[in-house]
Amino acid sequence: MIRIENINKNFKKLQALSEVNAEFTSGQVVALIGPNGSGKTTLIKSILSLVKPDSGNIFFNNLPIKNEVSYRNYIGYMPQIGKYPDNMKIGQLFSMIRNLRAADKKPDEEVFYKFKLDTLKDKAMRGLSGGTRQKVSAALAFLFDPQVLILDEPTAGLDPLSSEMLKAKVLEQKQKGKLVLVTSHVLSDLEELATDVMYLQDGKVVFNKTLASLQEETGEQKLSKAIAYIMKKDQQKKELSYLKIAK
Amino acid sequence: MLKISRYVLYDIIRNKIVIAYTAFLFIVSISLFSMEENSSKAMLSLLNIVMIVIPLVSLMFSTIHWYNSYEFIELMLTQPISRKKVILSEYAGVSGSLMTAILIGIGLPVMIYNFNDTGIAMLLIACLLSLIFTSIAFFAAVNSKDKARGIGIALMLWFYFVLIFDGLVLMILFTFSDYPLEDLTLILSSLNPVDLGRIYIMLHMDVSALMGYTGALYKDFFGGAFGMLYTLGILGFWAAVPLLLAVRSFKKKDL
Numbered sequence: 001m002i003r004i005e006n007i008n009k010n011f012k013k014l015q016a017l018s019e020v021n022a023e024f025t026s027g028q029v030v031a032l033i034g035p036n037g038s039g040k041t042t043l044i045k046s047i048l049s050l051v052k053p054d055s056g057n058i059f060f061n062n063l064p065i066k067n068e069v070s071y072r073n074y075i076g077y078m079p080q081i082g083k084y085p086d087n088m089k090i091g092q093l094f095s096m097i098r099n100l101r102a103a104d105k106k107p108d109e110e111v112f113y114k115f116k117l118d119t120l121k122d123k124a125m126r127g128l129s130g131g132t133r134q135k136v137s138a139a140l141a142f143l144f145d146p147q148v149l150i151l152d153e154p155t156a157g158l159d160p161l162s163s164e165m166l167k168a169k170v171l172e173q174k175q176k177g178k179l180v181l182v183t184s185h186v187l188s189d190l191e192e193l194a195t196d197v198m199y200l201q202d203g204k205v206v207f208n209k210t211l212a213s214l215q216e217e218t219g220e221q222k223l224s225k226a227i228a229y230i231m232k233k234d235q236q237k238k239e240l241s242y243l244k245i246a247k
Numbered sequence: 248m249l250k251i252s253r254y255v256l257y258d259i260i261r262n263k264i265v266i267a268y269t270a271f272l273f274i275v276s277i278s279l280f281s282m283e284e285n286s287s288k289a290m291l292s293l294l295n296i297v298m299i300v301i302p303l304v305s306l307m308f309s310t311i312h313w314y315n316s317y318e319f320i321e322l323m324l325t326q327p328i329s330r331k332k333v334i335l336s337e338y339a340g341v342s343g344s345l346m347t348a349i350l351i352g353i354g355l356p357v358m359i360y361n362f363n364d365t366g367i368a369m370l371l372i373a374c375l376l377s378l379i380f381t382s383i384a385f386f387a388a389v390n391s392k393d394k395a396r397g398i399g400i401a402l403m404l405w406f407y408f409v410l411i412f413d414g415l416v417l418m419i420l421f422t423f424s425d426y427p428l429e430d431l432t433l434i435l436s437s438l439n440p441v442d443l444g445r446i447y448i449m450l451h452m453d454v455s456a457l458m459g460y461t462g463a464l465y466k467d468f469f470g471g472a473f474g475m476l477y478t479l480g481i482l483g484f485w486a487a488v489p490l491l492l493a494v495r496s497f498k499k500k501d502l
Contacts, residue, residue, distance in 0.1 A: 072327035083318040
């Protein structure tokens with residue numbers, strides 16, 4: 001459904017993405033993980049064409065997304081830090097987005113009501129807490145029942161109850177056969193959801209495997225331990241090569 | 248596109264600055280017309296105010312508004328809306344509201360006190376200057392991510408167009424005063440929309456008779472239909488080019 005071919009992106013001297021290749025198909029829940037600054041958000045923003053890659057192509061349903069707009073109809077995006085017009089109220093924000101999209105499908109307001117955003121309709125965006133902002137972002141992402149969901153740190157700042165609710169919603173989407181890309185530093189959250197794991201480091205894809213094969217390879221059931229195992233092995237390899245050079 | 252512009256307009260009306268701007272223009276115009284016995288004298292004073300205030304307000308308001316609606320712009324771009332549409336809707340909303348302010352603030356008094364071709368020329372140029380300086384402001388704002396820098400650039404541009412440019416022209420005229428400079432001044436005035444606008448309006452006034460040989464040449468050139476087309480064409484060019492450049496860099500920008 002989404003195919004990424006040889007994407008490169010530099011921010012001045014910093015190489016944010018280098019030769020990234022990947023393919024995601026519907027039914028997958030891909031966990032994008034990696035240390036801070038490894039290029040996860042840049043990759044997501046490139047898929048949304050908020051960031052323009054220096055080279056390489058991204059295809060959505062086999063069509064290149066360059067200069068294309070309509071493919072975003074099929075994507076629900078929940079940003080890491082939701083930025084919304086300060087002087088708008090929650091209710092106005094939602095009616096504006098619905099008006100702009102003018103979708104013929106009935107909007108999916110389950111998240112909106114479950115997070116009790118309807119009781120906060122008259123609250124201005126400027127006064128919202130981080131968690132409520134996050135809830136607004138989530139409700140917007142799910143609003144048009146999109147085929148692809150891109151969630152950037154969805155549970156950061158949410159209380160445990162809301163975070164569980166969101167996870168349940170993602171699971172439901174997974175069962176519906178949708179593609180979900182999700183980044184998070186809470187690996188236990190991802191473990192329950194993910195079918196695939198893509199590990200990024202310094203803008204490069206270290207691996208992109210199914211969760212099952214990762215577990216098999218490392219002999220670890222827990223995602224955190226499996227990742228730790230791979231990182232350690234990587235470290236050892238590096239140290240070995242350093243030792244060789246030293247000798 | 249109109250849908251997005253509607254939200255931009257709604258936002259502008261809510262922060263009330265444009266309403267204050269309208270009131271300011273209205274009060275200044277009305278007081279000038281009621282203080283001066285001769286309405287064409289009042290027009291001359293109004294012209295001088297218009298030529299300073301309109302570029303300043305258009306530049307400052309548009310730049311600051313751009314930075315303030317950054318969140319809105321980002322939100323729009325996560326929706327299936329093209330970048331071109333987003334920036335042009337912003338432009339339409341901002342320049343539309345500034346032009347409305349002029350049409351009410353200056354247009355009403357001019358229509359009451361001095362409704363003739365000079366008045367119409369003044370309104371036309373005032374509206375065009377709003378379009379031009381909004382477009383220049385967009386160009387400055389899109390190309391600098393840093394807010395202070397963007398506003399600084401806009402201010403520098405205002406100094407340049409309203410103060411520095413005139414000084415430069417005067418310097419050239421004095422240095423080369425032994426040579427015939429009539430054609431050169433024609434070209435020089437096209438390099439600054441404020442000057443071109445001022446000349447265009449002044450030639451509709453009686454004072455042009457006082458401007459000597461150059462004035463006569465100007466009257467000859469700008470007075471005819473070709474002069475009018477030329478002025479409007481150059482001013483249109485000044486509005487379109489910065490906007491097109493702004494659209495181009497906005498399309499390539501990372502958010």
